[in-house]
Amino acid sequence: MxxxxxxxxxxxxxxxxxxxxxxxxxxxxxxxxxxxxxxxxxxxxxxxxxxxxxxxxxxxxxxxxxxxxxxxxxxxxxxxxxxxxxxxxxxxxxxxxxxxGNGFNLDSSDGNYLIIGGGVGTPPMVELCKQLKGKKTIVAGFRDNPYLVDRLKQYGDVYITTDNGSAGFKGHVVEFIEQRGLKGTIYACGPAPMLQGIQAYAKKHGLQAYLSLEERMGCGFGACVGCVTKVVADTDTGWRYKKVCKDGPVFDAGEVLFP
Amino acid sequence: MKLTVTIAGVELKNPIMTASGTFGSGRDFEPYTDLNKIGCVVVKGVASREWAGNPPPRIVETYGGMINAIGLQNPGIDVFCKEDIPFLRQFDTKIGVNISGKTIDEYVEVAERLASEDVDLLELNISCPNVKEGGVAFGVDPFMAALVTGAVKKVARQPLIVKLSPNVTDITTIAKAVEDGGADAVSLINTLIGSRIDIHKQKFILSTRQGGLSGPAIKPVAIRMVYEVANAVNLPVIGMGGIMSGEDAVEFMMAGANAIAVGTANLLDPAATMNILAELETFMRNKQIEDVNDIVGVVNKAAISP
Structure with a gap:
């Protein structure tokens, strides 16, 4: 071909x-x-x-x-x-x-950002931090070995968490932000349980949050309708599936319905 | 060089169609493909109202193919008529509408609604393996297949293609049944039922456990079935199943297909239809074939005169 x-x-x-x-x-x-x-x-x-x-x-x-x-x-x-x-x-x-995909919304006027990455959800935060104007607090969680830390440090205060405590805070990123009571407009990418925790945290503290989701994809450009996620919608059931590849991967935390 | 083919009285500028569910309504392909170059765009299945589809995961790769369990997520016929028909009408291509339903009445409702719409062909989906009701339940039983075909044919104002399931013992039995039921053409094959297990998590990968296998892995099965059906019924045959190249398209036509549909290849390369058309033309030029219709079912002639 x-x-x-x-x-x-x-x-x-x-x-x-x-x-x-x-x-x-x-x-x-x-x-x-x-x-x-x-x-x-x-x-x-x-x-x-x-x-x-x-x-x-x-x-x-x-x-x-x-x-x-x-x-x-x-x-x-x-x-x-x-x-x-x-x-x-x-x-x-x-x-x-x-x-x-849609990419992150950079129009937030907050000026104070909480950037959260989990595992391979951390890499997109580098370009995001580069382009977001304002004060950035960056939290990156890893299973064991952290990476990209030096690159992220150029853009704000960086906190690391690891599951086994081999570097930084021992535990998950959500536990860390809860302990510290970190605030700001949230941009997050990582595994679904982490994003679900962040969604709850944002709701509790009235924070605007954008979540970048992951799902098994087929084509990547909207045609196969394989990579869907449940979002709040004006239907009989109150929800509908949206495409992660085309409607996302970034969604407003308020609309995502985790299973 | 003549590329036009006729399916149930509808003339297509070339034998390249799209397989339903792999091309949406064409919008996502416009940046990469000249929709004017496609013989007929067959859109993703449409039902009488919005269907949510199956929970994710809906897609998994397999060797030389993929398994999907989308479950016919669609916005319903009203949204389709309002948004997709005007979009596709901007292009010089025929429009084929794939109709989905859970009951005979639902299939009939969609065909009735389309009777007054500017579309060229209807394709009855009685072979989707991913919905519990309707779909394949009609497609694996000759009596039910004929019944739903007849009911839709009664209200349809466009020629009716019936899409056949390969998940049967003898596909010619179903093909003959829908011919008797009044089908104007048949298309085949829909996906083969397959499954994959995550050996680390020890569970099925797809939320529905099983789904429809498509892609080049299924092509030999499709070729065999197209050959069988083309020789069993007196209807135009639209062949599909793993077509990735112009040579694959030729193979289907030689097996007896009057036109072919590109499916999974669209998802891997949104310009696939155009490339397959170009390769088909190159093949014809190299072999000095004047009319694409001349290669349809040639294997039969070869068999008679060894």
Missing amino acids: NQSINRSRTVCKIISNRPLVDQVFEIILACPEIVKKVRPGQFINLYCRHSGRLLPRPISVCEVDLRNGHLHLIYAILGKGTEEFSGYKAGETMEIMGPF
């Missing part, structure tokens, strides 16, 4: 592909056209070379380097596809498509 590549997928050169910590890699891709379009919180479809692996792996944008036209993506090895990616070498090429 060579011609298709010109029309939809982009073939881009791999600048580097290296591990940040065990099982977590940063890949840097040269794709100036895509870089120009990216907004914080959007994601990119990465396609495998293996012909049996058809579906894209959607990876959120960690950072864009406009000057060099480079896209920084961080992925964890979670299956055969991401394992394949981890073997890619600098100088090789790969196929990508995007950016997709």
